[in-house]
Amino acid sequence: xxxxxxxxxxxxxxxxxxxxxxxxxxxxxxxxxxxxxxxxxxxxxxxxxxxxxxxxxxxxxxxxxxxxxxxxxxxxxxxxxxxxxxxxxxxxxxxxxxxxxxxxxxxxxxxxxxxxxxxxxxxxxxxxxxxxxxxxxxxxxxxxxxxxxxxxxxxxxxxxxxxxxx
Amino acid sequence: xxxxxxxxxxxxxxxxxxxxxxxxxxxxxxxxxxxxxxxxxxxxxxxxxxxxxxxxxxxxxxxxxxxxxxxxxxxxxxxxxxxxxxxxxxxxxxxxxxxxxxxxxxxxxxxxxxxxxxxxxxxxxxxxxxxxxxxxxxxxxxxxxxxxxxxxxxxxxxxxxxxxxxxxxxxxxxxxxxxxxxxxxxxxxxxxxxxxxxxxxxxxxxxxxxxxxxxxxxxxxxxxxxxxxxxxxxxxxxxxxxxxxxxxxxxxxxxxxxxxxxxxxxxxxxxxxxxxxxxxxxxxxxxxxxxxxxxxxxxxxxxxxxxxxxxxxxxxxxxxxxxxxxxxxxxxxxxxxxxxxxxxxxxxxxxxxxxxxxxxxxxxxxxxxxxxxxxxxxxxxxxxxxxxxxxxxxxx
Numbered sequence: 106x107x108x109x110x111x112x113x114x115x116x117x118x119x120x121x122x123x124x125x126x127x128x129x130x131x132x133x134x135x136x137x138x139x140x141x142x143x144x145x146x147x148x149x150x151x152x153x154x155x156x157x158x159x160x161x162x163x164x165x166x167x168x169x170x171x172x173x174x175x176x177x178x179x180x181x182x183x184x185x186x187x188x189x190x191x192x193x194x195x196x197x198x199x200x201x202x203x204x205x206x207x208x209x210x211x212x213x214x215x216x217x218x219x220x221x222x223x224x225x226x227x228x229x230x231x232x233x234x235x236x237x238x239x240x241x242x243x244x245x246x247x248x249x250x251x252x253x254x255x256x257x258x259x260x261x262x263x264x265x266x267x268x269x270x271x
Numbered sequence: 272x273x274x275x276x277x278x279x280x281x282x283x284x285x286x287x288x289x290x291x292x293x294x295x296x297x298x299x300x301x302x303x304x305x306x307x308x309x310x311x312x313x314x315x316x317x318x319x320x321x322x323x324x325x326x327x328x329x330x331x332x333x334x335x336x337x338x339x340x341x342x343x344x345x346x347x348x349x350x351x352x353x354x355x356x357x358x359x360x361x362x363x364x365x366x367x368x369x370x371x372x373x374x375x376x377x378x379x380x381x382x383x384x385x386x387x388x389x390x391x392x393x394x395x396x397x398x399x400x401x402x403x404x405x406x407x408x409x410x411x412x413x414x415x416x417x418x419x420x421x422x423x424x425x426x427x428x429x430x431x432x433x434x435x436x437x438x439x440x441x442x443x444x445x446x447x448x449x450x451x452x453x454x455x456x457x458x459x460x461x462x463x464x465x466x467x468x469x470x471x472x473x474x475x476x477x478x479x480x481x482x483x484x485x486x487x488x489x490x491x492x493x494x495x496x497x498x499x500x501x502x503x504x505x506x507x508x509x510x511x512x513x514x515x516x517x518x519x520x521x522x523x524x525x526x527x528x529x530x531x532x533x534x535x536x537x538x539x540x541x542x543x544x545x546x547x548x549x550x551x552x553x554x555x556x557x558x559x560x561x562x563x564x565x566x567x568x569x570x571x572x573x574x575x576x577x578x579x580x581x582x583x584x585x586x587x588x589x590x591x592x593x594x595x596x597x598x599x600x601x602x603x604x605x606x607x608x609x610x611x612x613x614x615x616x617x618x619x620x621x622x623x624x625x626x627x628x629x630x631x632x633x634x635x636x637x638x639x640x641x642x643x644x645x646x647x648x649x650x651x652x653x654x655x656x657x658x659x660x661x662x663x664x665x666x667x
Contacts, residue, residue, distance in 0.1 A: 132408065155387045156386075159390035171397070172427070
C-alpha cells in the first residue's frame with residue numbers, strides 16, 4: 106500500500122514536471138505544474154504531514170498557480186514557437202543532462218546510504234500545532250522578517266499601480 | 272476489509288443522496304423564486320412539478336453535445352470535469368451527524384475525519400476556480416474569456432475574507448477537525464442559549480458569520496455576485512460554448528458548492544448537529560411535530576382538493592410525513608435521526624436564504640464587486656480576526 110501510493114504519486118510528480126518543460130502551450134505547462142504541486146501534497150499527506158500538505162495545495166496549487174493562469178489568460182499568450190536550437194545546446198544537451206543525473210544519483214547514494222523506505226505517518230512534525238510552535242519560537246525572526254519583506258512587495262505593487270494611473 | 276466495505280457503502284449512500292439533493296435543489300429554487308414573484312413555477316411534470324428534475328436530467332443527458340470547432344478540445348472537456356470533481360469531493364470531510372451503530376459495527380456519519388478537515392475544504396475550493404477559468408479560456412470566445420477572467424479575479428478576492436472569517440471561529444474552537452469543532456459547540460449557556468460559535472464567548476462570531484456568508488455568495492457565483500455569468504453583459508459568461516452534459520456539470524458544480532458552503536457555515540457557526548434548545552425542553556419533539564403538521568395539512572388539502580389530482584397525490588405525501596414523524600419518535604432511531612435532522616434543518620435554512628436572496632437582490636456592477644471585497648469586506652475580516660485573537664488570548 107505504502108509503496109504503491111508513493112510510486113504512483115512520485116511518478117505523477119515526475120511526469121508532470123517533465124511535462125511542464127515539454128509542453129509548448131503556457132496554460133498546459135501551468136496545469137502540469139499544478140499536477141506537480143498536487144502530487145507532492147499527496148506525498149506529504151502520506152507521510153503524515155497533513156497541515157503541510159494542505160498548505161502546499163492552498164498556497165501553491167491554489168493561490169500562486171491561479172495568479173499564473175490568470176496572467177496567462179489576461180495576456181492571452183499563444184503556443185510558443187519552436188526555433189532551432191543553438192549548436193552548443195544540440196551537442197552538449199544530452200551528455201550534460203546524463204552527467205548531472207549521474208552526479209545526483211552518486212550524492213544521494215553516498216549521503217543516504219542506509220536510508221529505508223518511508224512508511225505512512227512516519228513524520229510527526231507536520232500538524233498545525235507543531236508548525237505554529239516552530240514558527241513562533243525557533244524561527245520567529247525569519248518569520249517576522251518575511252512579513253516585512255511581503256509588506257515591502259505590497260508597497261512596491263501599490264506604487265507601480267499608482268504610476269500607471271496618472 | 273470491513274472498513275473498506277463500510278466506506279464503500281457510505282460513499283454510495285452519500286453520493287446518491289447528494290446528487291438527488293442537487294437535482295431537487297434546482298426544483299426548490301425554481302419553486303421558491305416563482306412564489307416570490309407570484310407565479311406557479313414548474314407544475315406540469317408530476318404533481319407540483321416534482322418530477323421536473325428527472326425530466327431535466329433526461330433532457331440534458333440525451334441532448335446532443337455540440338463541441339464548437341474553434342475550442343481547445345482537451346481543456347474544453349477538462350474544465351467541466353474539474354469543476355464537478357472539485358465541487359463534489361469536499362463533501363467527503365463533512366460530518367452529518369453522530370455515530371451510527373449497525374449490528375456490531377460503529378461508524379460516523381462522515382466519510383473521513385481529517386485532522387485538517389477545514390483546510391482541506393479551503394484547498395479544494397481554491398482549486399475549484401480552475402474549472403471556470405479554463406472553461407472561459409478554452410472556449411476561445413470573448414464573452415467566455417471575460418467571464419472566466421472575472422470569475423478568477425472574483426474568487427481570488429473573496430477567498431481572502433472567507434479564509435479570515437473561518438480563522439476566527441477556529442481560534443475559539445481550537446481545532447481544525449470539523450468533528451471536534453462541532454463537539455466543542457455542545458452545551459448551553461444559562462441553560463438555554465446554545466454554545467454555538469455565533470453566540471460563543473469571549474467574542475461572539477456573528478460578524479465572522481456574516482462576512483463568511485457574503486464571501487460564500489461570491490465564491491459560489493450566486494446573485495448578487497454572479498458576475499461570471501452575467502447574462503445581459505456576457506451572454507452567459509464562461510459556459511456560453513457548452514451544451515448538454517458539460518453545460519449541466521457546471522450547474523451541478525454550482526449547486527454542490529452551495530451545499531458545501533452551507534454545511535461549513537452550519538458546522539463552524541451554527542453548532543452542526545446540536546439542537547437549537549436543550550433536549551430537556553423537548554427539542555426532540557420539534558421535528559415530529561412539524562412533520563405531523565405538514566402531514567395533517569397535506570391530508571386536509573387532499574380531502575378538500577383545489578385541483579383534481581390533489582385528491583390522489585396529497586394524501587400520499589401526508590402518509591409519508593406521518594411515517595417520518597413516527598420514525599423520529601421511535602426510540603432506537605432517535606439518536607441517529609435527531610442530529611441528522613438538526614444538521615439538515617440548519618443547512619436547508621441557509622440554502623433557502625441563498626434562494627431567497629437570489630429572488631430579492633439585483634446584480635452588483637463589476638467595479639462595485641471588487642471594491643466591496645477589498646475596501647469593505649477584507650478590512651472588516653482582518654479587524655474581526657484581530658479582535659477575536661486578542662480576546663481569545665486574554666481569556667485563555
